[in-house]
Amino acid sequence: MARILAYLLIMLGLLGTVAPMQAQDVRPAGYIMAYELKGTDAEKGTVVVRKGAELQPKLLMPIYDGDSVFIRDETSRITLSLAREGNLVVSGKLMRKDIAGEMASGDDSFTIIEQIVAILAGRGDDDSFSVLVSKGAETGEAIKVPFVVRGRNYILGGGEPVHLTWSGGEGPFSVQVATGKAVTHEARELTINVNMLAGAKFAVTITDARKRAVRIAFVVKKTLPKVPDKVRARDTNGEIAAVWLAGRDNGVWRFEAVRQLRALPQNETVAGLIAALEKGWLPRSK
Amino acid sequence: MAGGTKAGFFRSWPRWLWAILTAMLVALLTLLGGGKSITAAYKSFTETDRIIEISAALSGAAKNSLPVTLIRIDDETMANWGGPPITPHAALAELIRTAEAGGASAVVVDIDLAPEDATTPADPALVDVIRSSALGDPPLMFVRSFRAGSVSADQPERTPTMTNSTPYDGVFTETGKAIWVSVLTPLSADRIVRRLRLWQTLCEGADGVTYPSPALVAAAKFAPEGDRSGDLRKFLGEQVDRRCKRIEAEPSVWPHRLSSDVAIQYMFNADTDEASAKTIEFRGAPMPVFKQIPAWALVRYEGGKASAAGEIHPEAFRDRVVVIGVTHANSHDVYATPLGSQPGAVILANTIAAATAMATMPEASPLVEILIAVAIFAVLAFISYNFQLAPSAFIAGLITVAVALILSRLFGFEVAIRIIAVTLTLFILHKFFDSLAGIIYDWSHGKGWRSMLKTH
Structure with missing residues (x-):
């Protein structure tokens, strides 16, 4: 019996040999992502101190633990991408940044075990493409409502009426808004004047001729989430802010993000973003 | 003594009572939802893609992996560049120049150069970058777009696949500084991308051309036993002999493959960044197998003109294969993979990273x-x-x-x-x-x- 167990241990040992040896080296803490040198900085050209030497900035230059990034002229600007702190701008408000720490890696055992547990727990179910689909009868085409997600959908109050469209299902459709009376019609669209509803929450239930039903829950918010400065800084018309909004809190703002995009000057980028969100794309927020 | 008494008490139970007790325990677990959890866990585990995910997490990077950096033309980039309908070729030229200046060992451009209007001329900046490319071996790689032909794994090359002509075809032939490559991924029945076609042969009568995938080119160039680019050229010629001329050729020295389709060894997904990527040893130095960076950080594009956003660090891409590809929503270039939805450019990066293992995977x-x-x-x-x-x-x-x-x-x-x-x-x-x-x-x-x- 002991021999059998020994064989089994050898088998399991083989599995272990598949895992790579962990490489050991100093990893950077982050990178210089952008720089703009003015005044004295433009003359001297050096803004990084490393082991007593002053270095010139370059795009994607690695920054290590112990380095200092500084500017002499407060109008100069250096954007750093640091693994621990995210994007950080060295400018008039912060003229020197001492770098600490190093970037993690995907090699440590805990991360691997965590990944496997997450996979077995079903994290692998991709939620980046999701469209709310009706439940009920299995035959025929289900009712699909683009842009909205299961659970709550946040919308901004006081604005334009909410325009809801759907595909699939068989008419006529019975539509109930909040606690109002169900209205039956053939059209696959609905316009709701949110200002006429009492309370900050309401739900829309759409039921088709085959009794397939889908319920969409809305929460009316007074303000939008604050767009981070780094997002705002790169935005031109508001597309990036809208995409950022769509990815917040697992998509609860996606419907509102589309409303924001539709209010922008229409171009290829905006149309592409709306099309992707309609297909169910949910930008991942980090 | 008390323990011995208890043990004796249990021993006195008849075998059928044990069977009933265990059956009741299972029934209770089922009532409490345990049955559903077990079914879900079993279903989860038996899915092929779970095995792939676990395999990727457990075994880490594929053998002899290559480090890859993706320069992604994402929504932020398109917005920063003023919302052009397609990737401006002038900006692409500047990105290639930046990748070369940053020490890239190879550059693969996963952007369709075929214009919608056949009369559209070549962009002078891109022509200039191709002419002045210092990469040489392997040369600049541009992913060729195909039309019509079947990419079904069951019926490979059943119909005549045609390439879409581009205004750059002449520059490629004239300079030899750039080559066309193919990235065809036969879809599984469930429309999940699991395989890559390592090469694609197109015949015109007895003549023809075989387009290698970037993975095959990279596997040949960076083979652990030494540069196999010469063997690859011979192999590609043999494919034309075999497919178009119908001549039986001797088995190639490298790669030892009869089938062009191979399983992709996924190592990362669209969310992976340097901090979460596996570390590999390449040319004696540890480095992350995958990095990605938005194109807007490297290149500005205003008024139809592209310029570098700054001087690139000379080792920003050292020893790394650089893939320049689109990930923005308007590209509609997103596919289901065993590791979740991925833009085509990330799938391409995966195939290059695991190129050696895939090209030499035994059949x-x-x-x-x-x-x-x-x-x-x-x-x-x-x-x-x-x-x-x-x-x-x-x-x-x-x-x-x-x-x-x-x-x-x-x-x-x-x-x-x-x-x-x-x-x-x-x-x-x-x-x-x-x-x-x-x-x-x-x-x-x-x-x-x-x-x-x-x-x-």
Whole structure:
């Protein structure tokens, strides 16, 4: 019996040999992502101190633990991408940044075990493409409502009426808004004047001729989430802010993000973003 | 003494009472939702893609992986560049220049250069970058777009696939500084991208051309045993002989492959960044297998003119293959993969990172598959013969998982799953016939119909 167990241990040992040896080296803490040198900085050209030497900035230059990034002229600007702190701008408000720490890696055992547990727990179910689909009868085409997600959908109050469209299902459709009376019609669209509803929450239930039903829950918010400065800084018309909004809190703002995009000057980028969100794309927020 | 009394009390219980108790326990667990969880866990585990995910997490980077950096033209980039309808070729030229200046070992452009309007001229900046490229070997690689032809794995190259002409075709031929490559990913029945076509041959009568995939070019150039680019050129020529001229050629020195389709060894997904990517050893230095950076950080584009956003660090891309590809929503270039939805450019990056392992992945013949299945079956049968059901099921389960992971790395997950399926079928058949033989034996020794009852 002991021999059998020994064989089994050898088998399991083989599995272990598949895992790579962990490489050991100093990893950077982050990178210089952008720089703009003015005044004295433009003359001297050096803004990084490393082991007593002053270095010139370059795009994607690695920054290590112990380095200092500084500017002499407060109008100069250096954007750093640091693994621990995210994007950080060295400018008039912060003229020197001492770098600490190093970037993690995907090699440590805990991360691997965590990944496997997450996979077995079903994290692998991709939620980046999701469209709310009706439940009920299995035959025929289900009712699909683009842009909205299961659970709550946040919308901004006081604005334009909410325009809801759907595909699939068989008419006529019975539509109930909040606690109002169900209205039956053939059209696959609905316009709701949110200002006429009492309370900050309401739900829309759409039921088709085959009794397939889908319920969409809305929460009316007074303000939008604050767009981070780094997002705002790169935005031109508001597309990036809208995409950022769509990815917040697992998509609860996606419907509102589309409303924001539709209010922008229409171009290829905006149309592409709306099309992707309609297909169910949910930008991942980090 | 008290413990001994308790043990004695349990020992006095009849066997049937134990059976009822365990049945009740299982029923209780089912009522509490345990059954659903077990079913879900079993379903989760038996899905091929879960095995791939676990394999990717457990075994880390593929053997001899290549470091890859993706310069992604994402929504932020398009917004920063003023929302152009397609990637401006002038900006692409500047990105290629930046990648070369940053020390890239190879550059692959995953952007369709075929214009919608055939009269659109070549962009002078891109022509200039191609002419002045210092990469040489391997030269700049541009992914060629194809139309019509079948990319079905079951019917490879069934219909005549055609390339879309571009205004840059002449520059490629004239300078030899850039080559066309193909990135065709045959879809599985469930429309998930699991395989890559390593090369694609197009015939025009007895003439033709074979387009290598960037993975094949990278695997040849960075082969652990030395540069195999010469062997690859010969191999590509042989494919034209075989497919178009119908001449039987001798097996190539490299790569030892008959089938062009190979399982993609995924190592990262669209969310992976430097901090979460696996570390590999390349040319004696540890480095993350995958990095990605938005194009807007490197290149500005205003008023139809592109310029560098700053001086690139000379080692920003050192020893790395740089892929320039689109990930913005308007590209609609997103596919389902075993590791979740990924833009085409990230799939391409995966194929290049695992290029060596994929190009040299052994093709298991049916005989080899059967021999492996029989060997595993013998081990499982031996265990079930020596152990009670519970420990043997546990040990056999562990061995099956371990073998599935190892085989998926050796031969690809499809072959691994096939071998495991054959093994388990053999094992179930063995248990059935073993039980049947026991019944026949007992019956023939006078037990009669009672030989079909279980003895306790």
